[in-house]
Amino acid sequence: MAECFSLVSGALxxxxxxxxxxxxxELITRGQWRLDVAxxxxxxxxxxxxxxxxxxxxxxxACVWLLGAWHAxxxxxxxxxxxxxxxxxxxxLSVALVGEFAGAQITDWGDAVPQTLAPLSPDLRxxxxxxxxxxxxxxxxxxxxxxxxxxxxxxxxxxxxxxxPQACIVATVSQQHxxxxxxxxxxxxxSGRPFxxxxxxFAEELAQWPGTGPLVLVSSPAFLKRxxxxxxLTAFAARCQAVFSSGGPLPAEASHHLRDxxxxxxxxxxxxxxxxxxxxxxxxxxxxxxxxxxxxAQTPDGLLQLRSAYLPDAAWYVTADRTRFEADGRxxxxxxxxxxAKIEEKRIxxxxxxxxxxxxxxxxxxxxxxxxxxxxxxxxxxxxxDAGQTQLAQSGRKALIHVLRELLAQGIERVGLPRRWxxxxxxPQTSMGKTTELDVRMLFxxxxxxxxxxxxxxEDATVLTLAITPDLAHFEGHFKEAAVLPGVxxxxxxxxxxxxxxxxxxxxxxxxxxxxxHVILPGGEVTLTLRYRTDKQQLSFSYSTGERTHSSGRIVxxxxx
Amino acid sequence: MDPLxxxxxxxxxxxxxxxxxxxxxxxxDAPLFVDGLGLDSIxxxxxxxxxxxxxxxxxxxDSEETRRHFASVSALAAFVGSHRTK
Numbered sequence: 001m002a003e004c005f006s007l008v009s010g011a012l013x014x015x016x017x018x019x020x021x022x023x024x025x026e027l028i029t030r031g032q033w034r035l036d037v038a039x040x041x042x043x044x045x046x047x048x049x050x051x052x053x054x055x056x057x058x059x060x061x062a063c064v065w066l067l068g069a070w071h072a073x074x075x076x077x078x079x080x081x082x083x084x085x086x087x088x089x090x091x092x093l094s095v096a097l098v099g100e101f102a103g104a105q106i107t108d109w110g111d112a113v114p115q116t117l118a119p120l121s122p123d124l125r126x127x128x129x130x131x132x133x134x135x136x137x138x139x140x141x142x143x144x145x146x147x148x149x150x151x152x153x154x155x156x157x158x159x160x161x162x163x164x165p166q167a168c169i170v171a172t173v174s175q176q177h178x179x180x181x182x183x184x185x186x187x188x189x190x191s192g193r194p195f196x197x198x199x200x201x202f203a204e205e206l207a208q209w210p211g212t213g214p215l216v217l218v219s220s221p222a223f224l225k226r227x228x229x230x231x232x233l234t235a236f237a238a239r240c241q242a243v244f245s246s247g248g249p250l251p252a253e254a255s256h257h258l259r260d261x262x263x264x265x266x267x268x269x270x271x272x273x274x275x276x277x278x279x280x281x282x283x284x285x286x287x288x289x290x291x292x293x294x295x296x297a298q299t300p301d302g303l304l305q306l307r308s309a310y311l312p313d314a315a316w317y318v319t320a321d322r323t324r325f326e327a328d329g330r331x332x333x334x335x336x337x338x339x340x341a342k343i344e345e346k347r348i349x350x351x352x353x354x355x356x357x358x359x360x361x362x363x364x365x366x367x368x369x370x371x372x373x374x375x376x377x378x379x380x381x382x383x384x385x386d387a388g389q390t391q392l393a394q395s396g397r398k399a400l401i402h403v404l405r406e407l408l409a410q411g412i413e414r415v416g417l418p419r420r421w422x423x424x425x426x427x428p429q430t431s432m433g434k435t436t437e438l439d440v441r442m443l444f445x446x447x448x449x450x451x452x453x454x455x456x457x458x459e460d461a462t463v464l465t466l467a468i469t470p471d472l473a474h475f476e477g478h479f480k481e482a483a484v485l486p487g488v489x490x491x492x493x494x495x496x497x498x499x500x501x502x503x504x505x506x507x508x509x510x511x512x513x514x515x516x517x518h519v520i521l522p523g524g525e526v527t528l529t530l531r532y533r534t535d536k537q538q539l540s541f542s543y544s545t546g547e548r549t550h551s552s553g554r555i556v557x558x559x560x561x
Numbered sequence: 562m563d564p565l566x567x568x569x570x571x572x573x574x575x576x577x578x579x580x581x582x583x584x585x586x587x588x589x590d591a592p593l594f595v596d597g598l599g600l601d602s603i604x605x606x607x608x609x610x611x612x613x614x615x616x617x618x619x620x621x622x623d624s625e626e627t628r629r630h631f632a633s634v635s636a637l638a639a640f641v642g643s644h645r646t647k
Contacts, residue, residue: 201602201624202609208622226606230613344603374578375603398581405599414601420580 007149010120011037011067019194021060038114040068053077053090056099060197079130085411122146129273151310152186164214169195171218178273179246183218203231215239220247222344225254237262247345252284276310287330341370348416362388367440379420379444446473461531470522485520494541502532507560514553565638576611589634617646
């Protein structure tokens, strides 16, 4: 375990030669940092009274501005991004903008005369995390200096004992969010370990991190589940002493894979901006173990609630996470009970997305839902208003989606934008007039039946013209390079349409003379000719395009036995 | 057109599961991220994995350099063409 400093000492903690951060390969000591903090404090003290808002992609600069603000007696509002809409919302709080905002009042501490530094008050309102509230409007979550200090000193007690005091903290998450702030800034400050200023974006950077000293990786599932197999992690594995993941559950497969490649069991932290860290585990199949100082319980509604010294008061805090407790006090998470989605660890308010879409002036009604496929993503089911209909007719579906996505990108990070869009005449409703999530979800399922373009009833047969669109579910994965309509789908369709046209007995009894001569490709139309002979209980089908027959055969039915 | 450019366009659409796109919709010289095709940071990671798998590539540790390779389909094709091992 490393030497522990108190945040109350602010930038006075640690000797001048103690390493603080690596900025583009260059070591910054606590001595240099102290001077920068004193200059930053002078710049911030010159501002009219009030809080400041900070956005920067450089964790060292964040560490200077934060301490500078605290020594200047200012609270720091931390938004998760600097999109125009977020910037406007932060500005509306009457705070000074510092760092990488369009129109920032202060961008650098320059060579300001250093302010004399004095110890800080533990009650100092240190930061306010500015995040998606469940109502859709961002909320301000205040944290006192003591809350931040206590939490990371407790975590050092749990995790720090096995980590070298000189290990460098490298990260793939931003310090603008609470998890990054705690693990990239506060933990290094209280434990005396250095941190990397630059945020990693690619696995290659991890594999080739300069130097040979010990490392700790602070990461998230978005990064850890996408580590390419081609990247050689041998050197990293030899140096890395711990991997932390937070922001959402790490898929078991990703966790095992990382362990196989590096020998390291990822330590997952479960928490939120409101509560800080709640629990941890180092195996993806294990229940969550409460962190020291955190008392957890279940509400009568099955929601997780907690009490801890890292919360503003001693009352139970009820989360929106549904849970189940084990006999030993550990718990399993069963998903959220509100309309906040976690997309790649970003908290996205579905209500806020819907409100923004309606404000576009093109949308009458909308439901945004979470779709879980290869990737968790959002789908928007939209009923356009007259202006929207006009725009769809004039510029087309793709252009309309582009307009809507760009509009949302004003206030929401791109990762959180809907990737699936459905424009419908009306949202599906139950007989009670309620739009259920399940019904909306069905709009995003790939169709299993082709659209019937024309029906021609002849004397002894019925001829259907079918649209073989590429979005049919059957084309998915049925020959990746060259999709063809599977034979089994052709049989299903024949039976499906046969049943809608003829009164056929319920049970399938067999097939006869079935031939697949020419493949059916996506795109275009085919005709399906169906004949039913009541005396033989036999359905004949044939798929063709013009003179060319794709397939044909007979299917025999009978009574169920 | 360079067949590699066409191939990479298909790889982008398939690996990122872009519902609305056809290869013709992707301008080979337009930015892939934000302003052009509108891909996000997760798309960048997934596309990186798909490219490494298909072409046996490795990217440099220098993230600025990697970002330049991901600037457009043309830039990617040039990088893949000179660095592929399969």
